[in-house]
Amino acid sequence: MSTRRRQELALRIVVPEAGWVQVRPVVDGRDILAEPPVGWLGEDPWVALGPGGVGAVDEHPREVRLARISCTETCCGALYVTVRREGDEVVRGGWRNPAGGSADLP
Template sequence: MDGGDLLAGLHPGGLSSFSHRDFLGPARDRPFAATGRPRRIELSDNDCVPACCGGVFVTVRRQDDRVVWSSWENTHDSRAPLPGALHFDAARYDGELARAAADHTWERTVDTTARLLLRAIEDSGWSERWGCVLEGVAPVQYDPLDSAGPPTVEVDFRLPGGGRGSYELPVAPHISVEEQVRAFTERVMAGDPHEAAC
């Protein structure tokens, strides 16, 4: 805020409760979207559930041509001073959220692959063809020092009748993102999702 890290002061060592993939959907569904209806948003946690280890929360709402962040809570450390209400110009606020969502410069190969695969599956008509609800396409990046395997992209969906399914697609570092997205899209399109059901 104003060039400083607001959360670092409120919750030192806390982790962001969001990743960039939370900003990929429609603007109204993004974490910091401001509407006329107040929304309580978890800004940071301790890599744990807030009910256990606490976190920092704020209520976000749109009020005429302003966006207001108010009703701050720090359930991690009740001694930390909390900011008062913060007011933002709504047009500038929306523009900044759009700019952040469009910034892909930070992405690793697995992130770019997941983002482009999500778009390809949404554009393909796959959900309508099988009557599935696409719940998410997310990157999974394992620790490089861990022997768990390569980074993967997980495609999660819900089947008609309530079953769930997923595809786990390993991302290869030596193959172009475009080629992998094309191959993964073909794999998802060619298979019967009922066979991938849990």
């Protein structure tokens, strides 16, 4: 029997009044980019959901960038998640920040 806690990961497309269209990862109803550490910018929908992103997920794990900080990802950070398909569900693995900062997210 699996002890894995089921969580809902939704990817919302947001069009702010100022700025650009972005994908916002929402876990169990919480916009995780709105929580500390602040400064995360949701990824462009084409990058996060397009051919190299979540939209192309299959049974093989795929790492997808969902957010970044304003400068380069190796300096200030980015937010990656690993996803794979299990039947008709997409399963999320761990979060990763290539700058080594906090990626301790739900």
